[in-house]
Amino acid sequence: MTTDVTAPTRTKRAGFVGGGFMATVHSRAARAARAELVGAASSSPERATAAAERLGLETGFDSLEALLADPGIDVVHICTPNATHAGFARAALEAGKHVICEKPLATTSADAAEIVALAEERGLVAAVPFVYRFHPMAREARARVAAGETGRLLSVNGAYLQDWLAAPNDDDWRVDSAVGGPSRAFADIGSHLVDLVEFVAGERIVRLNAASRTVYTDRATHSGIETEDLVALVVELDSGAIGTLLVSQVAPGHKNALTIELAGTEASIRFEQERPDTLWLGRTEASALIERDPARLSPDAARLSLVPAGHPMGYQDAFNAFVADAYAAIDGVVPDGLPRFADGLRAVRLTEAVLASSERRDWVEVAA
Incomplete structure (x- = not known):
């Protein structure tokens, strides 16, 4: 590796x-x-x-x-x-x-x-x-959790909020289940949220209880829409930690607000995709904002931090790092944290669990 x-x-x-x-x-x-x-x-x-x-x-x-x-x-x-x-x-x-x-x-x-x-x-x-795994500070959060800095995991909280479909006439091919599939908001952006939660936590969601809503069944060019605009779910992880997650494409004022927070017995840690150069670490006695400074980060976070501290990095940088690692894998390297098709399958299984839970209005076990 x-x-x-x-x-x-x-x-x-x-x-x-x-x-x-x-x-x-x-x-x-x-x-x-x-x-x-x-x-x-x-x-x-x-x-x-x-x-x-x-x-x-x-x-x-x-x-x-x-x-x-x-x-x-x-x-x-x-x-x-x-x-x-x-x-x-x-x-x-x-x-x-x-x-x-x-x-x-x-x-x-x-x-x-x-x-x-x-x-x-x-x-x-x-x-x-x-x-989003490839933001240096997401890797830093993962490293600190793995090192035990946050203690035993107790809870997770996360959201992925957008507003590009917030108005009744906002429209896109993704709302059509024949083209986009049976899930929209969760498959589109909720998959990123659960992937990042599991990646940083080092644990999997084992069961969940979800509720979804389709706010607008008719939009500018589509009618009879069945795919969801938003989903709320309660989750339980391997260790017994519990959490709440919210996914919405109809949240006015939110452009790409992906946030996760993990709370343990020793500390809480929060990563915000719209503020990717910092990481919040909360303790009972004091809290700190950790800056992206390659000289002070874990090795995995530092290797993805391509510019000096104070020089912003963003989405395209993360995407570039993902593709570079994928190409390195073609050469036989085993990059740490490269999301492969098995991770894509995992996201589809979580999506199916969300759809089933929402339909049944009950808890659903997530397939391994």
Whole structure:
């Protein structure tokens, strides 16, 4: 296992499926990792050509099949609507490509488990961008919890709040279950929240009780919407610690407010994604705000801290670090904390537990 940022031993040749916002983020990260950006496939040859021009790629492929048939492409980034992820990932793995697939990995745990097994069978690197793990101060929180600084875990509290769907006419393809899957808010952003909670805590959620709401069943271009706008849940972890989590895409004034706080017998620790360069450590006698200073951080946090203290780092930096680690894994390195397809399957299983609990109005055990 490595705690060093590892440069690729050779230039990776990357292909991209999709051409929207996430493809932009992925391509920036691939470029930062010194990859050769070969081209894009999209829903039509024309859209692929436009995406290639916009993203600065070499070519637009006529189809996914044409992209996968290119023997020079090492890794495929899948940045398309949710319902297509499993099929595209399966095709890329069967073509012998390493894969970085947006979450959710699939819209059912059966499909997710199938492609996890396929990646393992083929010996290919298959990663899911739970990139909030790659903020240095999230790693610092994890290191302090693992070192016992917070003591025995008692409770967790977390939220992921956004407002981009807060108004009745706000709309997006994600609200359509045929395209986005049966869960929206939780699968989209709640998956990040539970991944970060489990990653920092070093424990898994074993059971949960959830309630969800669809605030607007009709929006600008969609009607009869069934996917949820917000979810609240109570959780229990391996150790018996309990917690509350809130996920909402209809919280006015909140742009990307991902926050987790873990309270133990000795201290509490809180990480806020919108303030990623600090970490709050609370004790009974005094509290402290820990700054991102590489000279004073744990090794894993320090290796992700690429600029001196006082120079802000953010989301794209975290994404760049994720892609760099995924590419290093292709070279045979084992980067600490790289989220793989098994972590994507875990998120899908948690999503299914949330949907089942909300429907039954009762506690649900989470599949291991």
